[in-house]
Amino acid sequence: LGLSGSSELSPLCSIFYLMSVSVLERTNILKRKFLTLLFVKTKWRLCCVSVSYVERCQQHRWRCAAVTFTCPDGGLCQSWVGAIAEQLAAITSRPRRLLIYINPYGGKRQGGRVYEQKVAPLFAQAAISTHVIVTEHANHARDHLRTDAELKKYDGVVCVGGDGMFSEIVHGLIWRTQMDSSLDPNSPDETLTSCSLRIGIIPAGSTDCICFATVGTNDPVTSALHIIVGDSQPMDVCSIHHNNTFLRYSVSLLGYGFYGDVLTDSERKRWMGPVRYDFSGLKMFLTHHYYEGTVSYLPARGVVGTPRDAARCRSGCVVCQHNGPKPSERAEKYETDDCGETIRGKFLAINAASMSCACPRSPKGLSPAAHLADGTTDLILVRKCSRFDFLRHLLRHTNKEDQFDLNFVEVHRVVRFRFMPRHCQSDSDLELDLLENGKRQIFGQICRDHPACGCAPAYSSWNCDGEILTHTAIDVRVHCRLIKLFARGIEESCDAHPYRGKPKFVF
Ligand SMILES: Nc1ncnc2c1ncn2[C@@H]1O[C@H](COP(=O)(O)OP(=O)(O)OP(=O)(O)O)[C@@H](O)[C@H]1O
Numbered sequence: 490l491g492l493s494g495s496s497e498l499s500p501l502c503s504i505f506y507l508m509s510v511s512v513l514e515r516t517n518i519l520k521r522k523f524l525t526l527l528f529v530k531t532k533w534r535l536c537c538v539s540v541s542y543v544e545r546c547q548q549h550r551w552r553c554a555a556v557t558f559t560c561p562d563g564g565l566c567q568s569w570v571g572a573i574a575e576q577l578a579a580i581t582s583r584p585r586r587l588l589i590y591i592n593p594y595g596g597k598r599q600g601g602r603v604y605e606q607k608v609a610p611l612f613a614q615a616a617i618s619t620h621v622i623v624t625e626h627a628n629h630a631r632d633h634l635r636t637d638a639e640l641k642k643y644d645g646v647v648c649v650g651g652d653g654m655f656s657e658i659v660h661g662l663i664w665r666t667q668m669d670s671s672l673d674p675n676s677p678d679e680t681l682t683s684c685s686l687r688i689g690i691i692p693a694g695s696t697d698c699i700c701f702a703t704v705g706t707n708d709p710v711t712s713a714l715h716i717i718v719g720d721s722q723p724m725d726v727c728s729i730h731h732n733n734t735f736l737r738y739s740v741s742l743l744g745y746g747f748y749g750d751v752l753t754d755s756e757r758k759r760w761m762g763p764v765r766y767d768f769s770g771l772k773m774f775l776t777h778h779y780y781e782g783t784v785s786y787l788p789a790r791g792v793v794g795t796p797r798d799a800a801r802c803r804s805g806c807v808v809c810q811h812n813g814p815k816p817s818e819r820a821e822k823y824e825t826d827d828c829g830e831t832i833r834g835k836f837l838a839i840n841a842a843s844m845s846c847a848c849p850r851s852p853k854g855l856s857p858a859a860h861l862a863d864g865t866t867d868l869i870l871v872r873k874c875s876r877f878d879f880l881r882h883l884l885r886h887t888n889k890e891d892q893f894d895l896n897f898v899e900v901h902r903v904v905r906f907r908f909m910p911r912h913c914q915s916d917s918d919l920e921l922d923l924l925e926n927g928k929r930q931i932f933g934q935i936c937r938d939h940p941a942c943g944c945a946p947a948y949s950s951w952n953c954d955g956e957i958l959t960h961t962a963i964d965v966r967v968h969c970r971l972i973k974l975f976a977r978g979i980e981e982s983c984d985a986h987p988y989r990g991k992p993k994f995v996f
Contacts, residue, residue, distance in 0.1 A: 536566035540573065541614065543714055549705030549980060551714045553611060582719035584644035584687070584975075587612070589621045590630040590658065592650030592693070600649045600693040608649070608691055608713040615717045630654065634661025635668075645687040645975060647716060649709075651694010652741070652955050658688055659738055659972060663726065677730040681968050689716040689975035695763050696955075698741055698848045703861065705979035707849075716975040723809075723862040723970035725843050729953060731960040737953050740972075742846050742855060743965065744952040745908065746780050746838040746871070747773055747879075752952040774880070777837070779873040780949050784839060785831040786906035789865040796867040796900040797893060798858040802845065804978040812863035814969040830901070835873040839908060841866045841965060851886045856900070861978060864969030865902045872897040905966045912947040913962045 537559050544554040560566050577583075591600045601623065612619055620643070624630050630648065634640075638661075646662060648654045662684045667674045670682040692700040692707040701707050703722055704715060727739040742748065754769035761768060794800070794808040802809060843866040845854030856867040871882060874897040885892035893900045951958035 536560050536563045538566050538569055538573075543718065549711070550708050551711040553710070553714060580719065582721065583615075584617060584716065584719060586618050586643050587620070587645050587647050587689070587716070588638060588640075588643045589619050589647045589649065590633075590654065591621060591623045592630075592648070592654045593623055595650035595654055596694040596697075600691075603693045603709050604649045604691060607709045611710070611713045611717060617717065624654075628657060631657040631661040631664075634658065635664050638665075640665065640686060643686060645689055645716065647689035647691060647975075649691040649693050651692070651697050652699055654694065655688070655690050655699050656738075656740075656954050656956065659726065659740060662686060662688065663738055663971060674728070675730070675733060675735045677728065677733065677964050677966055681728070681971055683970060684972050687721055687973045687975050689713075696848060698846060699844075701848050702741070702844050702846065702854070703974050703976040703978060712975075715977065720975050720977040722974045722976040722978050724972050724974055725860075725862055725864055725866070726968050726971040727841065727843055727866055727965050728968060729951075729958065730964045730966075731962060736958055736960060736963065737956065739841075739843065739953045739965075741842070741844050741954050742952065743841040743843075743866075743954075744838065745840075745961070746778070746836055746949045748838060748840060749950040749952045749957070750776070750778060752955065753950050753957055756957065774876070774883070777876050777879070778946060778949065779835045779837050780947075781833075781835050781911035782839075783831060783833045783909045783911075784836075784868070784870065784906060785829045785909075786868055786901060786903040787829050789863075789902045789904050792863060792865060792902065794858065794860065794863065794902070796856055796858055796869075796902055797891070801858060802860040802863075802978065804980045806860060806862070806978060809860050809862040812860070812865070812969075814864060829905075832870065834870075836870055837873060837879055838869070838871040840869040840871075841903075841906065842869065843867075843967065853886060853889075855886065862970050864967055865904055866906075866965070866967050868901045868903045868906055869893070870899050870901075872899075903967075905964075907964045908962065910948045910961045 537557050539555050539557045541553050541555045544552045546552050558566075558569070560569075589604070591604050593601050604621075609619070622630070622633065634646070634657075640646075646658055648658045663681065664674060666682050666684045667679075672679050672682060674681070689712065690697070690700045690703075691709045691712050693709065697707040700712060703724070704712060724740060727743065729736045729739060729743070744752075750773045751766065751769045754772060755765040758765040758768060789812075792808075792812040794812070800808070840855055842854070842856035842859045844861050845857050845859050847854035847857070856869060859867045871879070874882075874895075878895065878897060882892055882895055882898055885895075892898065948961045951961065951963060
């Protein structure tokens with residue numbers, strides 16, 4: 490794009506303006522997908538204005554592209570730079586100051602390099618000021634956020650690492666927000682205050698499931714661009730309590746039985762690297778343990794959507810918008826026994842998916858129709874069945890068949906649930922079980938009390954977003970939209986998007 494010199498600034502300005510608006514429309518600048526003005530440089534007597542913008546690539550990836558305008562008139566160029574910069578400054582959703590935590594040991598230990606080489610230059614170009622903390626030990630970021638961080642100075646918190654690192658940020662930020670609001674996080678009935686700061690994830694871990702589920706790809710540049718353009722994706726968080734004591738928050742998967750056992754076993758095999766998950770998965774599948782207990786839950790009422798829907802939670806999801814927080818629902822409690830449902834049984838797996846839990850290994854995820862911000866979690870109960878049937882269920886996570894369309898699997902969309910393993914049940918509950926299930930139970934109980942006989946163990950562990958919980962009897966409550974991410978959810982049919990690929994400028 491070249492403009493010949495002229496002393497008449499105003500008409501030239503208009504032409505330049507019209508042409509640029511056309512360019513910007515094509516690059517989607519006017520729909521806020523434009524990234525940022527990068528620089529103005531003088532070349533001999535020509536001035537260049539380079540405008541950077543987001544270009545969509547395949548598989549939900551974003552790239553930073555640039556278009557350069559040249560003009561012999563330096564003053565005109567400067568006025569253009571000023572005008573565009575003014576427009577950009579008016580977009581208040583974009584962060585200006587970020588607090589960044591880098592886990593140098595996450596994934597392949599490339600967090601520092603990924604940030605320095607791929608992300609920091611983009612933040613610098615976008616004029617975002619950063620305060621970077623390289624963590625020195627586990628829970629460093631969480632504890633810093635809880636007490637020391639001067640959060641008022643920042644527009645967002647970014648973690649460079651995997652799901653464990655994200656979890657640290659979530660725990661630190663939620664705890665701090667509740668403390669600042671004088672709320673008691675130990676009370677499971679407390680209505681928590683939503684965090685005002687958004688969280689960004691630069692994926693540099695082993696699995697990066699949260700990033701994949703909210704952005705659609707695990708790519709540091711794409712995540713950095715979502716942060717720069719100031720995207721915002723609200724997210725539900727489950728609080729987990731045991732006897733009125735806070736244990737953890739969960740945003741993705743809470744799994745007892747199969748997924749708890751796989752995590753416990755894989756933790757002992759860290760030396761194997763990422764392959765440990767496959768190894769432990771196979772081992773636990775062959776071991777085929779089942780666990781007895783009681784699940785009680787409050788079904789989600791007055792919401793649209795079910796776990797069996799064909800529609801998926803995507804960018805601008807109407808289900809999330811419809812089911813958003815409603816004041817009357819926020820204080821839902823187990824006030825009476827009859828407001829919840831109760832299921833006793835033997836389970837191979839009890840899973841609560843607060844999002845699809847899609848990842849590169851399971852592109853559909855554990856609950857494909859789960860929503861990021863609808864205030865519910867999908868409670869999936871896999872009852873005791875044969876190994877062959879359980880394999881059928883597991884394989885359906887990777888193909889197009891419905892993993893819930895099996896007579897030993899049930900799924901409920903809930904706002905709260907409790908689990909009580911059988912060994913923790915009161916005597917009266919055990920008597921009730923006995924009456925319901927007959928005398929076969931007596932021999933089962935003897936086996937459980939004397940594990941040396943080689944029967945199934947009495948209890949498993951909860952896998953809470955990749956961490957093992959210390960208690961098995963838990964009370965889980967969904968808090969609608971407790972946090973916000975620098976993301977926009979997975980965009981629909983990205984490959985067919987009109988703005989994908991290189992924009993073609995025709996003048
Ligand atoms: N400096 C550090 N030294 C040791 N551990 C750390 C440090 N900083 C953070 N951690 C801990 O490392 C754990 C794993 O980190 P992270 O989640 O970034 O990587 P990952 O486990 O490889 O990835 P993923 O969780 O996606 O599988 C986190 O739970 C975090 O608490």
